[in-house]
Amino acid sequence: xxxxxxxxxxxxxxxxxxxxxxxxxxxxxxxxxxxxxxxxxxxxxxxxxxxxxxxxxxxxxxxxxxxxxxxxxxxxxxxxxxxxxxxxxxxxxxxxxxxxxxxxxxxxxxxxxxxxxxxxxxxxxxxxxxxxxxxxxxxxxxxxxxxxxxxxxxxxxxxxxxxxxxxxxxxxxxxxxxxxxxxxxxxxxxxxxxxxxxxxxxxxxxxxxxxxxxxxxxxxxxxxxxxxxxxxxxxxxxxxxxxxxxxxxxxxxxxxxxxxxxxxxxxxxxxxxxxxxxxxxxxxxxxxxxxxxxxxxxxxxxxxxxxxxxxxxxxxxxxxxxxxxxxxxxxxxxxxxxxxxxxxxxxxxxxxxxxxxxxxxxxxxxxxxxxxxxxxxxxxxxxxxxxxxxxxxxxxxxxxxxxxxxxxxxxxxxxxxxxxxxxxxxxxxxxxxxxxxxxxxxxxxxxxxxxxxxxxxxxxxxxxxxxxxxxxxxxxxxxxxxxxxxxxxxxxxxxxxxxxxxxxxxxxxxxxxxxxxxxxxxxxxxxxxxxxxxxxxxxxxxxxxxxxxxxxxxxxxxxxxxxxxxxxxxxxxxxxxxxxxxxxxxxxxxxxxxxxxxxxxxxxxxxxxxxxxxxxxxxxxxxxxxxxxxxxxxxxxxxxxxxxxxxxxxxxxxxxxxxxxxxxxxxxxxxxxxxxxxxxxxxxxxxxxxxxxxxxxxxxxxxxxxxxxxxxxxxxxxxxxxxxxxxxxxxxxxxxxxxxxxxxxxxxxxxxxxxxxxxxxxxxxxxxxxxxxxxxxxxxxxxxxxxxxxxxxxxxxxxxxxxxxxxxxxxxxxxxxxxxxxxxxxxxxxxxxxxxxxxxxxxxxxxxxxxxxxxxxxxxxxxxxxxxxxxxxxxxxxxxxxxxxxxxxxxxxxxxxxxxxxxxxxxxxxxxxxxxxxxxxxxxxxxxxxxxxxxxxxxxxxxxxxxxxxxxxxx
Numbered sequence: 009x010x011x012x013x014x015x016x017x018x019x020x021x022x023x024x025x026x027x028x029x030x031x032x033x034x035x036x037x038x039x040x041x042x043x044x045x046x047x048x049x050x051x052x053x054x055x056x057x058x059x060x061x062x063x064x065x066x067x068x069x070x071x072x073x074x075x076x077x078x079x080x081x082x083x084x085x086x087x088x089x090x091x092x093x094x095x096x097x098x099x100x101x102x103x104x105x106x107x108x109x110x111x112x113x114x115x116x117x118x119x120x121x122x123x124x125x126x127x128x129x130x131x132x133x134x135x136x137x138x139x140x141x142x143x144x145x146x147x148x149x150x151x152x153x154x155x156x157x158x159x160x161x162x163x164x165x166x167x168x169x170x171x172x173x174x175x176x177x178x179x180x181x182x183x184x185x186x187x188x189x190x191x192x193x194x195x196x197x198x199x200x201x202x203x204x205x206x207x208x209x210x211x212x213x214x215x216x217x218x219x220x221x222x223x224x225x226x227x228x229x230x231x232x233x234x235x236x237x238x239x240x241x242x243x244x245x246x247x248x249x250x251x252x253x254x255x256x257x258x259x260x261x262x263x264x265x266x267x268x269x270x271x272x273x274x275x276x277x278x279x280x281x282x283x284x285x286x287x288x289x290x291x292x293x294x295x296x297x298x299x300x301x302x303x304x305x306x307x308x309x310x311x312x313x314x315x316x317x318x319x320x321x322x323x324x325x326x327x328x329x330x331x332x333x334x335x336x337x338x339x340x341x342x343x344x345x346x347x348x349x350x351x352x353x354x355x356x357x358x359x360x361x362x363x364x365x366x367x368x369x370x371x372x373x374x375x376x377x378x379x380x381x382x383x384x385x386x387x388x389x390x391x392x393x394x395x396x397x398x399x400x401x402x403x404x405x406x407x408x409x410x411x412x413x414x415x416x417x418x419x420x421x422x423x424x425x426x427x428x429x430x431x432x433x434x435x436x437x438x439x440x441x442x443x444x445x446x447x448x449x450x451x452x453x454x455x456x457x458x459x460x461x462x463x464x465x466x467x468x469x470x471x472x473x474x475x476x477x478x479x480x481x482x483x484x485x486x487x488x489x490x491x492x493x494x495x496x497x498x499x500x501x502x503x504x505x506x507x508x509x510x511x512x513x514x515x516x517x518x519x520x521x522x523x524x525x526x527x528x529x530x531x532x533x534x535x536x537x538x539x540x541x542x543x544x545x546x547x548x549x550x551x552x553x554x555x556x557x558x559x560x561x562x563x564x565x566x567x568x569x570x571x572x573x574x575x576x577x578x579x580x581x582x583x584x585x586x587x588x589x590x591x592x593x594x595x596x597x598x599x600x601x602x603x604x605x606x607x608x609x610x611x612x613x614x615x616x617x618x619x620x621x622x623x624x625x626x627x628x629x630x631x632x633x634x635x636x637x638x639x640x641x642x643x644x645x646x647x648x649x650x651x652x653x654x655x656x657x658x659x660x661x662x663x664x665x666x667x668x669x670x671x672x673x674x675x676x677x678x679x680x681x682x683x684x685x686x687x688x689x690x691x692x693x694x695x696x697x698x699x700x701x702x703x704x705x706x707x708x709x710x711x712x713x714x715x716x717x718x719x720x721x722x723x724x725x726x727x728x729x730x731x732x733x734x735x736x737x738x739x740x741x742x743x744x745x746x747x748x749x750x751x752x753x754x755x756x757x758x759x760x761x762x763x764x765x766x767x768x769x770x771x772x773x774x775x776x777x778x779x780x781x782x783x784x785x786x787x788x789x790x791x792x793x794x795x796x797x798x799x800x801x802x803x804x805x806x807x808x809x810x811x812x813x814x815x816x817x818x819x820x821x822x823x824x825x826x827x828x829x830x831x832x833x834x835x836x837x838x839x840x841x842x843x844x845x846x847x848x849x850x851x852x853x854x855x856x857x858x859x860x861x862x863x864x865x866x867x868x869x870x871x872x873x874x875x876x877x878x879x880x881x882x883x884x885x886x887x888x889x890x891x892x893x894x895x896x897x898x899x900x901x902x903x904x905x906x907x908x909x910x911x912x913x914x915x916x917x918x919x920x921x922x923x924x925x926x927x928x929x930x931x932x933x934x935x936x937x938x939x940x941x942x943x944x945x946x947x948x949x950x951x952x953x954x955x956x957x958x959x960x961x962x963x
Contacts, residue, residue: 015096018067018073020067036065036067037064044063048061057081058079058080058081059077059079060079062074063075073100075098076096077096078096079093079094079095081093120172121174123174125256126176126180126181126257126258127173127174127256128172128174128177128253129253129254130168130252131168131250132168133248133249134168134169135212136212136213139164139212143213154209161202161209165198166194173189173190177189181227181233182229192228196226199225199226200223200225204224218238220238223235225256234258234263235259235260237254237255239253239255240252271296272404272407272408275291275408275412282419285423289307289321292307292408293321293323296408300391301395302324302391302392302393303392303394304322304372304391305324305389305390305391306322306323306326307321307412307416308320308388309379310386310387311572311575312576312577313575313576314336315336315572316333317333317336318332318333319332320387325392349402349406350375350376350402352398353373353376372392375402376388379409379416380410380413381413381417386416386417386420389408391405430461434462435458435584435588438457438588439588442454442455442588442589442591442592443592445596446596448596451592453492454592455469455485455589455592456469456471456485458585458589459564459566460487460490462585467488467545467569468486468487468488468565469485469567470564470565471485471486471554471562473561474560474561478500479502479503480502481500481503481512481562482498482500483495510523510551511551511563515553515560518555519553520583521551524574525547525571525572526548526549531546545569546568547570547571548567549567549574550578550579551566552566552585552586553586556594561597566582604639611636611639611754614631614635616757624765625761628758628765629660632647632661632754632758633661637664641739642738642742643738644664644665644734644736645661645662645734645736646733646734647662647731647732647758648660648675648734649762650686650732651674656675656677657674657676657677657686657731658673658674681718682732684720685721686722686729686732688722690722691748692720693717693748717736717742719734719735720732721734721735721754721755722755723755723758723759724755724756725760725762730758730759730763733754803920803921804833804835807832808829808832810916810920811828811832811912812825814916814956814960817959818953818956824909827880828881828912831881831884831909832884834878834881835884835917836885837872837885838866838868838871839867841864841867843860847861862889862897865885865888865898866886868882868885869886883909886898886910887907887910888910888913888914888917890902891949893946912953914949915954918949919937919938941958942954
């Protein structure tokens with residue numbers, strides 16, 4: 009046996025100790041390796057090959073060392089086993105290193121597999137080689153080349169070789185096992201964010217030791233995954249990229265939280281700056297739809313009166329639900345408002361409701377979250393998605409709903425405040441405008457404009473008046489779709505019984521009324537007011553009473569084409585507007601009534617004046633008809649006079665009729681309403697002209713067809729019927745007491761005028777007879793004078809006719825001509841006082857006799873002046889011998905001092921004297937006489953009148 013000296017260094021035992029104890033080596037074997045040692049001892053004896061194994065020994069000092077034992081057989085020349093040659097190497101340090109490496113690998117594998125981070129072992133060497141080949145081909149700008157050639161990017165991705173993946177990678181991409189993930193890796197990465205892939209490839213192209221990037225990956229179902237990617241290589245692998253550890257951290261949740269915070273921040277900022285609810289809804293809808301990848305979104309709000317809830321705003325698949333109104337007791341209420349927290353309602357869950365919400369609402373998953381602020385439930389926010397909502401962040405939904413609710417509450421307060429301020433401004437402006445007008449139509453216009461300013465989207469505004477005496481309501485004003493209607497043809501409608509109508513209900517209770525939906529009965533009542541109203545466009549209404557000092561004037565009615573449109577807040581806004589309008593309406597009516605009273609008084613005064621200033625009955629009746637026709641509501645007038653001899657009412661004067669030859673000119677007492685009024689001596693009225701009224705004018709002959717009433721007023725004086733006044737009205741108000749009293753007063757005035765006319769006619773007849781008698785007397789006097797003075801026989805008649813002709817040529821008329829005629833006949837009446845010795849003297853008169861002769865004008869004045877009847881006829885007898893140049897007699901008047909009648913007569917007197925035979929000369933020719941008159945023009949005669957006379961005589 010041979011033992012090398014190194015045994016003592018390796019085992020701690022000396023050679024001698026080994027020699028003394030041949031089994032010492034076996035004794036030194038570590039107990040855990042003894043069986044291994046025994047097994048190999050058997051093997052080396054049964055095997056002629058080399059046996060090699062590792063085992064532990066315990067050195068003399070007690071330390072443990074690892075030995076590598078190599079045993080070779082020793083054979084003789086014949087090949088017979090003679091023993092063995094064993095070599096032991098101390099491999100303790102090598103074994104420790106190997107063990108450490110193995111443990112490290114085990115720990116690495118454990119960490120790799122069990123890491124919560126998605127880990128990949130990949131071989132990028134193929135990519136590196138491909139990129140190097142691109143550069144070798146002369147492509148220097150690799151990045152732009154990749155961006156412009158997506159197929160090259162896919163080629164690079166395909167050259168990545170997946171060596172291993174851990175469990176976290178399988179879970180991240182929802183793969184059942186490693187092989188599935190490795191086999192689908194290309195599909196996964198080819199869908200990834202292209203920029204992220206290009207950046208990673210460029211890191212390899214640029215020989216980077218490590219790479220960090222963020223982007224979006226997708227699983228095989230197409231669901232996005234936000235990732236943070238990192239890889240690095242060891243220095244020895246740098247040139248090869250054959251073993252790269254890649255970590256892919258799932259950032260989806262963190263990104264979602266970040267985006268949630270961004271959304272919350274954006275929503276908060278947006279709703280703080282949103283000025284209107286619509287602006288705020290736009291922001292909320294957009295942010296939530298993008299955040300939750302939603303297919304639909306809606307806000308369901310409860311009305312102020314808590315009776316209804318309305319889909320106020322909806323987008324996506326639910327957009328067509330916008331505006332749907334539901335009763336608060338609808339079974340779906342529990343779906344919209346389950347509790348204070350958001351809940352997920354699956355598409356398969358049954359929905360009970362009385363309305364059709366469309367399949368798009370029922371058959372997608374929904375998140376429903378009540379909107380609560382200041383302990384008030386404002387409504388609910390709904391999110392809808394075709395895909396499952398199990399992954400939705402309920403806490404985030406709740407946070408957003410709280411922000412939304414607070415913002416909605418704030419916006420509602422702001423809008424109500426702003427709206428209230430705007431409405432108060434509108435009411436104030438309306439009040440100022442109403443205070444500046446007393447025109448009722450303008451009052452209605454301003455009132456309607458005020459309503460439209462408060463409710464710019466409403467359909468119609470109506471103002472209806474109420475007559476407390478007749479219990480009729482009449483549409484006074486209507487505006488529909490911003491178009492003013494002509495309501496003059498709308499018939500009055502009797503007030504419906506309590507509980508049977510809307511306007512009637514307000515009339516009875518004097519309280520505002522909101523009509524959320526119209527029944528067919530109510531629609532029928534409204535058609536009575538407005539036969540042309542399209543009730544299909546009317547869905548809801550609010551009716552406000554118009555009251556002034558407990559006097560119910562009528563109602564203000566506002567109509568909408570949407571059901572459940574009006575709320576109590578709307579009533580509160582309309583009430584002051586209606587109150588202001590009611591006061592203006594009352595003031596306007598009082599003003600109108602005052603104006604009507606003044607008009608009636610003016611009419612009475614005008615008729616009185618006509619009666620007192622004219623003795624012509626026809627003139628008075630025409631003035632009466634004209635005055636009545638000038639009253640706006642009096643559309644037609646007819647005056648019938650009673651003929652006592654024939655006992656008939658005869659047509660006299662009319663206005664507003666198309667009179668044809670077929671109409672009768674008289675009716676009998678008791679015939680028709682006019683005859684009945686005359687027979688009974690009282691006013692007769694009616695409403696339906698065609699059915700009730702029979703007049704001298706046929707109903708078909710009425711010029712206007714908007715007659716609403718009729719009155720026949722008898723004209724009676726001293727108990728005697730004088731005629732009938734018929735009036736056709738545009739409004740029944742003219743049949744009220746004050747108007748009937750006015751007509752009776754007028755009829756009384758006219759009856760007096762008729763009586764006066766009869767008296768005047770009788771007086772005129774008497775005066776005419778007396779005048780005729782006077783004129784006959786004057787003519788007798790003139791003839792008597794002619795008989796006394798034969799030389800001037802017929803002179804008075806001729807000169808009178810010529811003087812009257814000349815006076816007419818000068819423009820004198822009527823009574824002036826009568827006075828001139830009388831004066832001309834009596835011009836020489838004063839000669840009755842001249843003695844015959846002088847008057848009939850054949851020769852020339854002496855100066856003394858001329859003195860007496862020239863007194864005859866004075867004698868005429870003295871004779872006639874006591875007679876009042878002839879007082880205006882004295883100018884000619886007294887002044888016909890006055891000359892224009894003042895040399896005439898008896899007073900020596902000149903020019904304009906001479907009365908006009910005397911100046912006219914003087915020309916006619918000279919002409920007749922010249923063309924008549926006288927005892928002392930023959931008659932002159934017309935031409936010679938006219939020449940003489942020309943010569944005396946401006947001396948004896950008035951040259952202006954001479955010119956007229958010569959023209960009249962054809963000169």
